[in-house]
Every structure is written in structure tokens, then in C-alpha cells.
Amino acid sequence: MMQESGTETKSNGSAIQNGSSGGNHLLECGGLREGRSNGETPAVDVGAADLAHVQQQQQVARQLLLQQQQQQQVSGLKSPKRNDKQPALQVPVSVAMMTPQVITPQQMQQILQQQVLSPQQLQVLLQQQQALMLQQQLQEFYKKQQEQLQLQLLQQQHAGKQPKEQQQVATQQLAFQQQLLQMQQLQQQHLLSLQRQGLLTIQPGQPALPLQPLAQGMIPTELQQLWKEVTSAHTTEETTGNNHSSLDLTTTCVSSSAPSKTSLIMNPHASTNGQLSAHTPKRESLSHEEHPHSHPLYGHGVCKWPGCEAVCEDFQSFLKHLNSEHALDDRSTAQCRVQMQVVQQLELQLAKDKERLQAMMTHLHVKSTEPKTAPQPLNLVSSVTLSKSASEASPQSLPHTPTTPTAPITPVTQGPSVITTTSMHTVGPIRRRYSDKYNVPISSDIAQNQEFYKNAEVRPPFTYASLIRQAILESPEKQLTLNEIYNWFTRMFAYFRRNAATWKNAVRHNLSLHKCFVRVENVKGAVWTVDEVEFQKRRPQKISGNPSLIKNMQSSHAYCAPLNAALQASMAENSIPLYTTASMGNPTLGNLASAIREELNGAMEHTNSNESDSSPGRSPMQAVHPVHVKEEPLDPEEAEGPLSLVTTANHSPDFDHDRDYEDEPVNEDME
DNA sequence: AAGTCCATAAACAGCT
DNA sequence: AAGCTGTTTATGGACT
Numbered sequence: 001m002m003q004e005s006g007t008e009t010k011s012n013g014s015a016i017q018n019g020s021s022g023g024n025h026l027l028e029c030g031g032l033r034e035g036r037s038n039g040e041t042p043a044v045d046v047g048a049a050d051l052a053h054v055q056q057q058q059q060v061a062r063q064l065l066l067q068q069q070q071q072q073q074v075s076g077l078k079s080p081k082r083n084d085k086q087p088a089l090q091v092p093v094s095v096a097m098m099t100p101q102v103i104t105p106q107q108m109q110q111i112l113q114q115q116v117l118s119p120q121q122l123q124v125l126l127q128q129q130q131a132l133m134l135q136q137q138l139q140e141f142y143k144k145q146q147e148q149l150q151l152q153l154l155q156q157q158h159a160g161k162q163p164k165e166q167q168q169v170a171t172q173q174l175a176f177q178q179q180l181l182q183m184q185q186l187q188q189q190h191l192l193s194l195q196r197q198g199l200l201t202i203q204p205g206q207p208a209l210p211l212q213p214l215a216q217g218m219i220p221t222e223l224q225q226l227w228k229e230v231t232s233a234h235t236t237e238e239t240t241g242n243n244h245s246s247l248d249l250t251t252t253c254v255s256s257s258a259p260s261k262t263s264l265i266m267n268p269h270a271s272t273n274g275q276l277s278a279h280t281p282k283r284e285s286l287s288h289e290e291h292p293h294s295h296p297l298y299g300h301g302v303c304k305w306p307g308c309e310a311v312c313e314d315f316q317s318f319l320k321h322l323n324s325e326h327a328l329d330d331r332s333t334a335q336c337r338v339q340m341q342v343v344q345q346l347e348l349q350l351a352k353d354k355e356r357l358q359a360m361m362t363h364l365h366v367k368s369t370e371p372k373t374a375p376q377p378l379n380l381v382s383s384v385t386l387s388k389s390a391s392e393a394s395p396q397s398l399p400h401t402p403t404t405p406t407a408p409i410t411p412v413t414q415g416p417s418v419i420t421t422t423s424m425h426t427v428g429p430i431r432r433r434y435s436d437k438y439n440v441p442i443s444s445d446i447a448q449n450q451e452f453y454k455n456a457e458v459r460p461p462f463t464y465a466s467l468i469r470q471a472i473l474e475s476p477e478k479q480l481t482l483n484e485i486y487n488w489f490t491r492m493f494a495y496f497r498r499n500a501a502t503w504k505n506a507v508r509h510n511l512s513l514h515k516c517f518v519r520v521e522n523v524k525g526a527v528w529t530v531d532e533v534e535f536q537k538r539r540p541q542k543i544s545g546n547p548s549l550i551k552n553m554q555s556s557h558a559y560c561a562p563l564n565a566a567l568q569a570s571m572a573e574n575s576i577p578l579y580t581t582a583s584m585g586n587p588t589l590g591n592l593a594s595a596i597r598e599e600l601n602g603a604m605e606h607t608n609s610n611e612s613d614s615s616p617g618r619s620p621m622q623a624v625h626p627v628h629v630k631e632e633p634l635d636p637e638e639a640e641g642p643l644s645l646v647t648t649a650n651h652s653p654d655f656d657h658d659r660d661y662e663d664e665p666v667n668e669d670m671e
Numbered sequence: 672a673a674g675t676c677c678a679t680a681a682a683c684a685g686c687t
Numbered sequence: 688a689a690g691c692t693g694t695t696t697a698t699g700g701a702c703t
Contacts (some may be wrong), residue, residue, distance in 0.1 A: 464678075482691085482692065503678095506677095526693090
């Protein structure tokens with residue numbers, strides 16, 4: 001009777017399961033992207049690798065500055081010191097037009113609203129304003145730079161004892177680096193302030209990122225475009241006749257969601273000359289007029305202006321809102337700037353990863369049926385997944401071609417993410433738990449890919465049992481309550497921040513099922529511990545005495561590790577925020593590191609004892625792991641704190657952390 | 672092909 | 688009563 005109903009529901013369940021188990025990755029991938037928490041706010045970050053980029057920009061700016069100075073010599077005018085210090089000018093617009101003086105955003109707005117100027121005049125004005133602002137920024141910057149240099153030189157002279165030329169050069173280099181750093185810090189501060197003002201949202205899970213070395217000056221075309229946005233909202237009937245050389249902001253936005261238009265991004269300065277917009281602006285802005293509801297800043301009755309989300313019942317009210325709330329002012333300008341940088345960086349990163357992928361494909365002789373690649377942070381996912389698939393499909397042969405993308409999986413922020421989705425459901429990492437099968441230390445993988453797992457919703461290639469064990473072993477007292485185990489899962493893996501009911505059930509199921517997990521009654525309830533003997537019982541017999549398996553394991557992991565390393569290198573290179581969280585609140589780093597050493601020793605002992613042939617996979621494995629262990633510096637301030645986070649305390653800061661996880665808020669207290 | 676491992680789903684009981 | 692915890696059973700896919 002109960003049986004029947006049981007089987008009934010189960011048959012139901014299995015129907016679902018057929019979808020969710022075999023093909024569950026496909027579904028889950030789809031589900032993943034559904035969530036809005038992830039990826040909606042693109043990472044704003046730039047890495048040191050973009051130094052060249054900065055320099056380029058500086059060069060461009062320098063030229064601009066030069067031009068301006070020449071102009072000034074002609075007009076005999078001096079630019080004002082700072083535009084925010086500028087007294088509220090009551091200067092007639094016409095005067096402003098003739099004499100390059102910075103006017104305040106408010107004034108600008110007035111000008112716009114009063115519509116006293118023709119669009120052409122406005123454009124000129126805007127260009128002028130922009131150039132002036134840029135000039136001011138540059139002057140300030142160079143002034144500072146000079147001061148710094150002098151300071152450095154002075155210090156050096158004081159230090160006096162080392163008057164060697166080498167040292168001078170070194171010092172100058174240092175000074176320059178410091179200045180760069182300083183500039184970056186300034187920019188970072190700017191970003192932070194934007195964030196505080198709600199102009200820029202950064203995901204809680206994401207680290208407060210890297211620096212923003214892009215020049216902050218807005219290029220004239222951008223400003224023009226801004227103006228265009230504003231005025232087009234004003235006067236919808238206005239035609240876009242004179243914007244042939246302008247860059248449509250909407251284009252930029254659109255391009256971020258349609259990554260195929262890479263031309264724009266490849267050259268961050270492209271927008272300066274306005275050429276790249278040839279294919280877009282007019283058409284799109286027109287189409288927005290014709291199909292108002294397709295306005296990129298308006299959707300689902302909500303204003304999609306970054307950080308806004310104001311509800312607008314209809315398009316008209318949206319326009320009003322856009323007009324009033326997002327007019328041309330400091331705030332909007334800043335937001336625009338940020339958005340442009342976001343887009344630029346994303347595209348830059350995309351380009352890099354595309355290139356990387358291409359090289360990989362070429363190297364592996366893989367003929368990609370679908371050369372177009374996919375966007376954004378998640379291409380990381382694809383890389384890793386690909387790596388796993390490579391290792392898993394057949395450890396000793398080259399990876400198969402990623403199957404052609406069929407189902408675009410609904411990424412939140414962008415178009416179809418080809419590789420990601422494909423490899424995701426092609427691979428089905430779930431079915432290959434190499435760490436379990438082949439005794440590859442779980443902790444090392446987690447440590448290596450910690451930031452990745454934390455931020456990308458990729459299923460970790462470990463069994464629940466392994467993960468649970470890892471969670472418990474990482475805890476200072478080698479025991480965790482169920483809730484703490486949950487928390488570890490959500491903390492360590494983005495993947496487990498959704499479908500909580502499912503995986504929590506699985507966790508409980510595993511705890512109960514496996515003998516290696518021992519429940520211990522405690523004062524404050526029950527905690528779970530690991531019976532290591534039991535756990536080991538079920539692992540080694542497979543591998544011991546089976547050289548071929550060992551070989552598999554080695555080469556398998558050998559494929560993964562370097563690729564993961566490459567992935568991380570890529571992330572670092574592009575300053576993917578994932579990377580930076582390592583220093584931000586990583587309670588387990590120390591534990592992981594030691595665990596890695598432990599397990600590495602164990603694993604290597606294991607394999608060494610059996611290994612007779614010189615498996616090609618081995619050296620990479622050895623090479624990679626220590627590097628990762630070593631390279632993760634343990635933040636001093638994290639050193640003691642974090643460990644206590646995982647202790648028995650129910651109110652550890654971690655729990656607050658978990659609150660952010662959308663799916664099912666983890667219980668903070670469990671009595 | 673059979674056995675094993677694992678994920679998933681679900682029913683259920685006990686407890687708070 | 689609801690939710691959490693823990694146990695158990697069933698089922699199906701992947702892999703050996």
C-alpha cells in the first residue's frame with residue numbers, strides 16, 4: 001500500500017529524473033543561468049596585464065592634451081583648475097561655447113533642457129567640455145606624477161649612500177610603479193564611491209576587485225552619445241541624422257549581450273574615432289523608437305539602468321523616468337563610464353580567451369565546428385569543464401571535439417554561451433568523480449580551483465561523500481553539524497547555492513548511508529565526524545595494484561591540473577575577480593594547503609609505489625600542485641580568524657555570508 | 672550482462 | 688504545525 005504509492009511517486013520521480021539525472025546537466029545548466037544572482041553584474045576589473053592598455057590610453061590622452069594646449073595658446077586661455085571647484089557659472093551658453101570652460105553638469109542639464117542650442121552646437125560644446133575635463137585630469141595626474149618623482153629623487157638623494165646609476169633607474173621604476181598604483185587606487189576609490197552611491201553594483205560574492213586602470217576621462221564621442229540618449233528621450237521624433245560619427249551607447253550595451261561584435265572591444269579606443277559604430281547606432285536607436293519596448297534600458301516594466309531597477313508601468317513613464325533620473329549629470333556620466341569599462345573589459349577578456357581557446361584547439365588538432373565562442377566569465381567554466389572532459393573522456397587520448405551547441409542556455413547577461421553550455425552538458429562532470437575513483441586528493445583540486453568553484457556554478461567533480469568528508473576534515477575539530485556542512489557546501493561551491501533541497505537531501509542521505517560518517521551526540525546536538533578507516537576502506541582497493549588505473553588517474557589529473565592552472569592564469573591575467581577573493585575571506589586556505597600536502601604525499605606515495613613506467617602525466621601533476629599551494633598567500637589577518645569561523649560556533653560570520661545565497665537561505669541557527 | 676557506485680527523489684519518524 | 692534532522696528505500700545512469 002505504501003509501497004504502491006511509493007512506487008507511484010517514484011515512477012513520477014523517475015520520469016523527472018530521466019531528465020534530471022542523465023540529462024540533468026543540461027537542465028541544471030539552464031537552471032543555472034536562470035538565476036539572477038550570477039553574472040548579472042559583470043565584473044569590473046582590469047588586471048595588471050592591461051598596463052599596456054593604460055599606456056595606450058595615456059598616449060591618446062596626451063595627444064589630446066597637446067592639441068588642447070595648442071588651442072589654448074591660440075586662444076590665450078587657461079583652463080580652470082578643477083571643475084568641481086568651478087563657481088556656478090551664469091555664463092551664457094554662447095560664451096561657454098566660445099571659451100573653453102568647464103561647466104557643471106547642472107548647467108549642462110539646463111542647457112539641454114532649455115534646448116537653446118542646436119544639436120550641432122551641443123555636440124561641439126560637449127566635445128569641448130570633455131576635452132577640458134580630460135585635460136584637467138591629465139594635468140592633475142602629471143602634476144602629481146612630477147611631484148612624486150621629485151619626492152622620490154629627493155628621498156634618493158637623502159639616502160645618498162647609493163648613488164649608483166642602477167639604483168637610480170630602479171628607483172625611478174619604482175616610483176613609476178607607485179604612481180601607477182596610485183592611479184589605480186584612485187580609480188578604485190572612484191569605483192568604490194560609485195558603488196556606495198549605488199551607481200555600481202558588485203556582487204556580494206564577488207570580491208571587491210581589482211583595479212581599474214582605465215583612464216577615467218570620457219571621450220567626446222561617449223559624451224555625445226550620452227547627450228544623444230538624453231535628447232532622444234526628450235524628443236523622440238528627432239532623427240539621428242548627425243550622429244554618423246558617434247558611438248551609440250546602446251550599441252555598447254547591446255554588444256555586451258551580443259558578443260559576436262568583438263570589433264568594438266578589441267580596440268578600446270575604437271570608440272574614440274567613432275568608426276566602429278558604423279553598423280549600429282542609427283539603426284538601433286531607430287528601432288528603439290519604433291519598438292519602444294525593446295529599449296535596452298527597459299524591460300519587464302523595470303528600468304534597467306545599472307543600479308536603478310525603478311518600476312515603470314509603461315514605456316512612457318519609463319521615458320520620463322529615464323529623462324528625469326538618468327539625465328546627463330555626474331551620476332549618469334559616471335555610470336556610463338563604468339558601464340563602458342565593464343563592457344570593454346568583458347570584451348577584452350573574451351577576446352583573450354577566444355584566442356587562447358583557438359590556440360588550444362589548434363594545438364590539440366580539434367576542429368571546432370563552432371568557432372564562435374562565448375562570452376564572459378563563464379567561458380572559464382567551459383575551459384575547466386573542457387579540461388575535465390578531456391581528462392575524462394579518455395585520459396590517454398586527445399579530448400574529443402566539443403559537440404556542437406544545440407541549446408543555448410539562457411545566460412543572464414549575454415547571448416548564447418556556446419562552449420560553456422556545450423561542454424557543460426556534454427561532459428556531465430557529475431559522472432566522473434575522478435578524485436574518488438583515482439584517489440586524486442580532493443583538497444588539492446578544491447584548493448586549486450577554490451575561487452573557481454566559489455564563483456562559477458560548476459559542479460565539483462567529487463562525490464557527496466568526498467565533499468562531506470572534506471568539509472568535516474577542514475573543520476578545526478574535525479566535526480561539523482549538518483548545518484555547518486551545508487554552509488561549507490554553499491560557501492565553497494557556487495553550484496550548491498541553488499537547488500538546495502536536492503543536494504541537502506543528498507548530503508543527509510550520504511551521511512546516513514555511508515559508514516564512514518559517524519554521528520556523535522553533542523551537548524548542543526549532534527555533529528558528524530569521519531571515520532577515516534571506513535572511508536579509506538572503500539577507496540584504495542580499486543587503485544592499489546592496478547597500474548593501469550594509476551596511470552589513468554595520473555594522466556587524467558595531469559590533463560586537468562595544467563589546464564586548470566591555465567585557467568587560473570587566464571583569470572589572473574584578466575584579473576577575474578574570482579581570483580582575488582582568495583585574499584578576501586578564505587577561511588580554509590591554510591587548512592587546504594596542509595591537506596594538500598598531506599594528500600599529495602599520500603597520493604604520491606601511492607602512485608610511486610606502483611608506478612613503474614614513466615607516465616607522462618605525472619610530472620605535470622607534481623609540478624602543478626606545489627605551485628598552487630605555495631602561491632596562495634595566507635592573508636595574515638585571515639590567519640587566525642577564519643579558522644574559528646568553521647568552529648562549532650553557530651553564529652560565525654560565514655553564516656551571514658550564506659544569507660546571500662538566494663535559493664534557500666541556510667539556517668543560521670540550528671539548536 | 673551483472674555488479675557497483677553514485678545521484679536523486681521521496682517517504683517517514685523523531686525532535687524542536 | 689512547520690521545519691529540521693536523520694534513516695531508509697527505490698530508481699536510474701555511468702562505469703567496471
